[in-house]
Amino acid sequence: xxxxxxxxxxxxxxxxxxxxxxxxxxxxxxxxxxxxxxxxxxxxxxxxxxxxxxxxxxxxxxxxxxxxxxxxxxxxxxxxxxxxxxxxxxxxxxxxxxxxxxxxxxxxxxxxxxxxxxxxxxxxxxxxxxxxxxxxxxxxxxxxxxxxxxxxxxxxxxxxxxxxxxxxxxxxxxxxxxxxxxxxxxxxxxxxxxxxxxxxxxxxxxxxxxxxxxxxxxxxxxxxxxxxxxxxxxxxxxxxxxxxxxxxxxxxxxxxxxxxxxxxxxxxxxxxxxxxxxxxxxxxxxxxxxxxxxx
Amino acid sequence: xxxxxxxxxxxxxxxxxxxxxxxxxxxxxxxxxxxxxxxxxxxxxxxxxxxxxxxxxxxxxxxxxxxxxxxxxxxxxxxxxxxxxxxxxxxxxxxxxxxxxxxxxxxxxxxxxxxxxxxxxxxxxxxxxxxxxxxxxxxxxxxxxxxxxxxxxxx
Numbered sequence: 001x002x003x004x005x006x007x008x009x010x011x012x013x014x015x016x017x018x019x020x021x022x023x024x025x026x027x028x029x030x031x032x033x034x035x036x037x038x039x040x041x042x043x044x045x046x047x048x049x050x051x052x053x054x055x056x057x058x059x060x061x062x063x064x065x066x067x068x069x070x071x072x073x074x075x076x077x078x079x080x081x082x083x084x085x086x087x088x089x090x091x092x093x094x095x096x097x098x099x100x101x102x103x104x105x106x107x108x109x110x111x112x113x114x115x116x117x118x119x120x121x122x123x124x125x126x127x128x129x130x131x132x133x134x135x136x137x138x139x140x141x142x143x144x145x146x147x148x149x150x151x152x153x154x155x156x157x158x159x160x161x162x163x164x165x166x167x168x169x170x171x172x173x174x175x176x177x178x179x180x181x182x183x184x185x186x187x188x189x190x191x192x193x194x195x196x197x198x199x200x201x202x203x204x205x206x207x208x209x210x211x212x213x214x215x216x217x218x219x220x221x222x223x224x225x226x227x228x229x230x231x232x233x234x235x236x237x238x239x240x241x242x243x244x245x246x247x248x249x250x251x252x253x254x255x256x257x258x259x260x261x262x263x264x265x266x267x268x269x270x271x272x273x274x275x276x277x278x279x280x281x282x283x284x285x286x287x288x289x290x291x292x293x294x295x
Numbered sequence: 296x297x298x299x300x301x302x303x304x305x306x307x308x309x310x311x312x313x314x315x316x317x318x319x320x321x322x323x324x325x326x327x328x329x330x331x332x333x334x335x336x337x338x339x340x341x342x343x344x345x346x347x348x349x350x351x352x353x354x355x356x357x358x359x360x361x362x363x364x365x366x367x368x369x370x371x372x373x374x375x376x377x378x379x380x381x382x383x384x385x386x387x388x389x390x391x392x393x394x395x396x397x398x399x400x401x402x403x404x405x406x407x408x409x410x411x412x413x414x415x416x417x418x419x420x421x422x423x424x425x426x427x428x429x430x431x432x433x434x435x436x437x438x439x440x441x442x443x444x445x446x447x448x449x450x
Contacts, residue, residue: 225448229447230450253344253432255344258337259336259341261435263443270435271439
């Protein structure tokens, strides 16, 4: 919170020129990925851990077979409705001509190849914590998926949010790659990476501030459902007392301890988590159990 | 004459009210029935899950009985449990989204996918713990594939 106030204050002090300078779309140095070799098989794990298909497949797409990332799902928000774009390897309508570095700039900095800001409906404020090795592998895997020529659709966003330049201020305030919690063991570190970076669990399970930012003071404490109906449950030990083993089983099969089964967006998340190694599901459960109680 | 008209009007009103009350009770009963049906799925899967998780010793006979029950449940004709006007926009006490009634062929397909997964579980449940464990994921996936589009979040 204090950091936020300081940043707001700084922002107030700076003139427009400085504002533009500070909030210009950030990119990685052009040699950032040098020396990294791409492994598409590892990239598949990154792809599922990060849940790219949950947002970028067509609405109601079947989950069998290789995912077709043709886009088209809509995401309502207080700022308007975002439509996920085509990110299949089609060179005209998708990202077939993107380099791994282009993808890394999009994922870590929310910056497009032509230097525009992306909206944080694309959860790069979590993905910013991803490693460059993982992104290199992810790029290799995504290029093996089927190309699709469905054109991306424009978002339905009102003024002033439709001005991408205004996102520079948002990023200045809220985009960083600091970890949110401490991790004492390698397992907790892996769990933290899967939850805070790739799994972007906080994007749904944490309430948002007035500017649509994840409220870190209420990390994973539950939030209203963005559809406007009902809520997304809190998953810290203060709200959820499932034993670690039950959490792991939920991530594997979708069954709760009462043998109800997951629904809504969480069903997508489980489809993805069920494809990971058992050790990764255990690491996520360990991370949740180790969160400070009483949040 | 006037009096007779009045009586008729009252009778008609009462009949209409009774109709509404019947429809209400009918809708409520249907919602209860389908929620009970879901609970029976969950109860029987609970037996299988307890073994899969290692909370209960594996017993082929108990596992097969639970899987048989589940398969029988999936074969029930549920059409009367989902009357029009029993969705979450029309009445309280249900999490069934109205979309269900607009996408009936898809709902039937999800129902059939559950039937297939229950059949696979029936074949697997008596064949040892690993075989039971192996069938749980697909079963859970078939439940979630319908809860994903058609069930409202918890309020």
